[in-house]
Amino acid sequence: MVVSVVGVVGELWRYPVKSMGGEEMEEAFVGYPGVYGDRHFAFKTPARPKGFPYLTGREQEAMLRYRPRFRHPEKALAPPNLEAARKLPPGINPIDADDEDMRVDVLTPSGEVLAVDDAELARMLDEGVGEGLTLVRSVRAMTDCRPVSVISTQTVAQIGEELGGELDHRRFRANVYLDFEDGEGFGEDRFVGKSLRVGSEAVVAIIERDPRCKMISLDPDTGEHNPDILRKVAQSHDNLAGVYCAVLVEGKVGKGDPIEVIG
Numbered sequence: 001m002v003v004s005v006v007g008v009v010g011e012l013w014r015y016p017v018k019s020m021g022g023e024e025m026e027e028a029f030v031g032y033p034g035v036y037g038d039r040h041f042a043f044k045t046p047a048r049p050k051g052f053p054y055l056t057g058r059e060q061e062a063m064l065r066y067r068p069r070f071r072h073p074e075k076a077l078a079p080p081n082l083e084a085a086r087k088l089p090p091g092i093n094p095i096d097a098d099d100e101d102m103r104v105d106v107l108t109p110s111g112e113v114l115a116v117d118d119a120e121l122a123r124m125l126d127e128g129v130g131e132g133l134t135l136v137r138s139v140r141a142m143t144d145c146r147p148v149s150v151i152s153t154q155t156v157a158q159i160g161e162e163l164g165g166e167l168d169h170r171r172f173r174a175n176v177y178l179d180f181e182d183g184e185g186f187g188e189d190r191f192v193g194k195s196l197r198v199g200s201e202a203v204v205a206i207i208e209r210d211p212r213c214k215m216i217s218l219d220p221d222t223g224e225h226n227p228d229i230l231r232k233v234a235q236s237h238d239n240l241a242g243v244y245c246a247v248l249v250e251g252k253v254g255k256g257d258p259i260e261v262i263g
Helices: 061-065 082-086 119-126 153-163 187-191 227-237
Strands: 003-014 021-026 028-030 041-044 069-070 104-107 114-115 135-139 150-151 178-179 195-198 201-210 240-249 250-253 258-262
Touching: 003 028, 003 041, 003 195, 003 250, 114 119, 150 153, 150 187, 150 201, 153 187, 153 227, 153 240, 187 201, 187 240, 201 227, 227 240
Parallel strands: 150 178
Antiparallel strands: 003 021, 003 178, 003 258, 028 250, 041 135, 069 104, 104 114, 150 240, 195 201, 195 258, 201 240
């Protein structure tokens, strides 16, 4: 087996509530369902298609201004019995934390802190949309597509240069921001169909390139819409930026960990 290091984990992120602000992490557990705690909650609306029933920043741009955080962050880092499960042959799947351990509070744009299941929070998010929201929780990350998303910092930088300035990488809402050794933008595309080891444990399969939507045009701090960003990605890069991954081997991943191509 040929193994080559192509870069390191520049940043790690998860998004406790779908389409709200993200949480940067020093270490995360990457499991088969995705990054532990990622898109753990979402707001569902009956007005959305059954195949995609969630409210997102595409409809409610203000969602990005809400800042969710786990009430017990130390309990939301990894499954509670992870180490014990690993010792049981042939490799028992770890259990998920109790609901109480995964409680989330949300800092609203006005500075108020509300529990994620507070009816007032749903009312705020529904304002101007009027679709009747229901909070849902899932132990599987409620991502749009594959469990884990990856983009390189070089890709973000290249798109920014093409637009004539710097671009906030948070617009792309990835789980893993890969920092390449060779500095090549869109270099992650060459790994589609291959597997990467991230850190010493986790292995992901790069399934496909990531088709982009309005979300990258929304400022992560203000929610302000700049259509030029999505237009540039659509016109210059076939509307694709970053890659989607499936998890082959679960494991902990840390900021600065090496990323190796396996194969």
